[in-house]
Amino acid sequence: MKRPLLDASTADLSAWMTDRGHPTYRARQVVRWVFDRRAESFETMSDLPKGLRSELDAEWTVFGTEIAHQHVSPDGTDKLLLRCQDGRTIECVLMAESDRRTVCISSQVGCGMGCVFCASGLKGVERNLTTAEILEQVLRLRNLLPPNDRLTNLVVMGMGESLANLDHLIPALDRLCSPEGLNFGQRRVTISTVGLPEKMRKLAELDRQYHLAVSLHAPTPELRDLLVPINARVGLDAVMDAADAYFHRSGRQVTFEYVLLADLNDRPEHAEALGKLLSGRKAHVNLIPYNPVAGLPYQRPSGEAVRRFERIVRDRGVSVSVRKTKGREIDAACGQLRRRLQPESPRPSLVTLSPS
Structure with a gap:
């Protein structure tokens, strides 16, 4: 080989x-x-x-991966299914809007974090991606652009828990940001994590300017234990402390991602609790209305519920925005990546959660 x-x-x-x-x-x-x-x-x-x-x-x-399939959404979003040399597959996405060209890449084959609403972890995690496999996603997506067009932003928000593969991810990002790579600005790179406190602190100690996004999804330990099972082991307080440490070490505002699930974590009391949790912190909340996944029982909240939640959080003095959905028609939106060539049979309802 x-x-x-x-x-x-x-x-x-x-x-x-x-x-x-x-x-x-x-x-x-x-x-x-x-x-x-x-x-x-x-x-x-x-x-x-x-x-x-x-x-x-x-x-x-030149590339160890091959393009097994390419999907293009009506909104212009490109999704690639890449086959690795061992036959395993991963997905990555190119999103174009106005003057922004953003790539979303994966860090693992599958994911082991078990967030109940996410497609990427339905089959668990198989292995970490190599440095080359991470780099190749960016270059293959970049190569889809017209010759004079260039990437503007990179987010590590695809399949996998990014910080569980720091040993391969950081060398890949460093090379992309070097003059011999794409000379990409570190401040245009966002690394997303479900919240692994020790790894977050390790990332801070590397003294990079990569932006950190924490997938929070719940404002209380009890609700987060249900939606993000790893929280039962690491604890919400430890995640918040590590996020604070990242801000103090890097000087970079931390983003907290919050997937809104109808009638589960989108109620006014949840918004009040989130505002209270983040009030006084240099933080930004990115609200993500749930993108449906075949076989999972969760629903996208109404536009009115999203606007109400956003207003309550903002009234607490917290910076907040709602993420624009792109690529949902081709299962390329947040939480939908699942490394498949053909549609899978619907999965039975996994869990029925009691609202907090």
Whole structure:
């Protein structure tokens, strides 16, 4: 099996060139072809000698993933199903709006956090993605854009718990943000987590400027234990303390994502509790009206319920916005990614939650 090119650093590739009698600058040429000139094969790298291109092709592959399926939503959202070298599949999304070009990428095959309303974790987690597999999602989506168009934002909000794969995620993001990568601004990158306190503190200690988004979904420990099962082990207080630590270390406002589920966590008392929890903190709430998932019993709240919730939180002095839904028709919206080629049979109702 050929080695994915993005598994190697430029230094690794330079050493490979030296071992075969090629000048080290050829490594930088190859890297520029992939990041700057959107090459997806060695054959297109026209300023490399043909012999070198043949040698590279014999041992390496530009991308280790392949596009198994591409879906395009009526609103222009692109979703790719990528097949990895071991046959496992992942999904990633490109969203275009006005002058923004945002990619949403996955960090794991599946997810082990068990949030009851999310499609990505229906089959659990199988493994972490490699650094190359993370990079390839961004480049494959970027390559869908017109030649003079470029990405503006990157969110790690696809399949998987981002902070459970820090060892591969951070090298991938650092390379994307480096001059030899896409020279992407760290402040344009958002890392989402369900709330793993130790990992959040570790991320803070890395002294990056990546934006942190915490998937909160409930304002009280009791309700969060039901919606986000990992909370029963880590505790809401510990998550909030770690978020505060991230803000104090990085200086970057933390976003709290809150999926609104009709009659479960969208009531006025929940909004009051959320406002109380975040009042006085340098924080922003991103409200996400639930995107339906086949086989799950939860419902999207009415527009009136969403506006009421937003108003109550704002009246508590907390910054709040409602996320615009994109890609829902192709199961590309928040919470809908599930690595499938064909529709699955509906899953029976998982749980009936009693409102808090």
